[in-house]
Amino acid sequence: MTHAERHIVETYSALFESLSAVSKLELLERLTKSIKKGRRLNEKDFFSSFGGFASDRPAEEINKDIRESRKFRTKDLKIVLFPK
Numbered sequence: 203m204t205h206a207e208r209h210i211v212e213t214y215s216a217l218f219e220s221l222s223a224v225s226k227l228e229l230l231e232r233l234t235k236s237i238k239k240g241r242r243l244n245e246k247d248f249f250s251s252f253g254g255f256a257s258d259r260p261a262e263e264i265n266k267d268i269r270e271s272r273k274f275r276t277k278d279l280k281i282v283l284f285p286k
Contacts, residue, residue: 218226
């Protein structure tokens, strides 16, 4: 937990002290739902990433094309350590 997150948690917990038990339980329920929702979205994103690249070509051919398309250039870099 970062310092900022810790500060946020401490600030909110001070606010929650004045709430009734029913309100605190409602907050717990909503926090729990938001955590579960976030987890489901992450899993959905993960599984939907499969099959993101579809091609009939074999992987070796695609790799060869990528390697051959790379362009490198040589350039003399003049580094000045102490300007005149």
